[in-house]
Amino acid sequence: MKRSDVEFASSGVTCRAWLYRPDSPNPPVIVMAHGLGATRRMRLDAFAERFTAAGYACLVFDYRHFGDSGGRPRELLSIRRQLADWDAAITFTRTLPDVDTARIVIWGTSFGAGHALVIGARHPDLAAVIAQCPFTSGLASLRALDRAGAVKVTALGLADAGATLLRRPPVRVGLVGRAHDAALMTAADAESGYLRLVPDDAEFTNAVTARVALTLPLYHPVRSIRRLRVPTLICVCDRDTVAPAGPTITAAEASPMVTLNRYPDGHFDIYVDDGFERVVADQIAFLQRTVPV
Numbered sequence: 001m002k003r004s005d006v007e008f009a010s011s012g013v014t015c016r017a018w019l020y021r022p023d024s025p026n027p028p029v030i031v032m033a034h035g036l037g038a039t040r041r042m043r044l045d046a047f048a049e050r051f052t053a054a055g056y057a058c059l060v061f062d063y064r065h066f067g068d069s070g071g072r073p074r075e076l077l078s079i080r081r082q083l084a085d086w087d088a089a090i091t092f093t094r095t096l097p098d099v100d101t102a103r104i105v106i107w108g109t110s111f112g113a114g115h116a117l118v119i120g121a122r123h124p125d126l127a128a129v130i131a132q133c134p135f136t137s138g139l140a141s142l143r144a145l146d147r148a149g150a151v152k153v154t155a156l157g158l159a160d161a162g163a164t165l166l167r168r169p170p171v172r173v174g175l176v177g178r179a180h181d182a183a184l185m186t187a188a189d190a191e192s193g194y195l196r197l198v199p200d201d202a203e204f205t206n207a208v209t210a211r212v213a214l215t216l217p218l219y220h221p222v223r224s225i226r227r228l229r230v231p232t233l234i235c236v237c238d239r240d241t242v243a244p245a246g247p248t249i250t251a252a253e254a255s256p257m258v259t260l261n262r263y264p265d266g267h268f269d270i271y272v273d274d275g276f277e278r279v280v281a282d283q284i285a286f287l288q289r290t291v292p293v
Helices: 044-053 077-094 111-122 138-143 147-165 191-197 211-212 246-253 271-288
Strands: 002-010 013-023 030-033 057-061 104-109 128-132 170-174 181-184 207-209 231-238 258-265
Touching: 013 044, 013 077, 013 111, 013 231, 030 077, 044 057, 044 271, 057 077, 077 104, 077 111, 111 128, 111 231, 128 191, 128 258, 128 271, 147 170, 147 181, 147 211, 170 191, 170 211, 181 207, 207 211, 231 246, 231 271, 246 258, 258 271
Parallel strands: 030 057, 030 104, 104 128, 128 231, 170 181, 231 258
Antiparallel strands: 002 013, 013 057, 170 207
């Protein structure tokens, strides 16, 4: 197994990534990215190492404005730009030597899993899609916030939109916090679960530009599930307090392209310990069935 640093351009901005290569020749490639405000250093290496050990190459990238990638202002969370980063990552993957560029899998988790479903529906030439604890309904996630927190988040979103129009510095909103905080995730397990994923030596800002609060309720990747034309594995956490599982389960059960796996875990349990071991084993089994090495 080898890991190297690579980079590619997305709308003129540099996105940085890790490229994992297994010892086997001409492997399929899994393109991977994280969730809301998160970076590849937050446990994506653990998943990529398991996939590479099973014979798959992995391209693990940071979105623009986050992690090691370029982009100003920092922590600008734009759904449109992140979807464009996925397209750029796939285009870059098709240029890689010594891998099977005809068999590209995309893997996303949380907010990135919602993106993966949208991109998977747009690219029927992909080999497969894996969506882990996916954000699929902006309205469902909005309802997961308490009323006081939702009002504060919306007010900051409006303030940031005004700052943008006036060309002033961005207004920021918390990523995770406690009940009633001005944060995008305030469920009881959100703060401890999210921050547990941040390595001790990683630079991390628990905030993003607040304007995203105005677009999140309008984002519904669940609608893309019915348009999927490639084999798709959706891994749902039944006790998910951040990305409620109901809309995902209903749509997944109606799609002939989807394999639905359910786990008795919370949103952040699936990244570590027994939750991680269960889900990564199931994902490797799905890959071996649908995109064999």
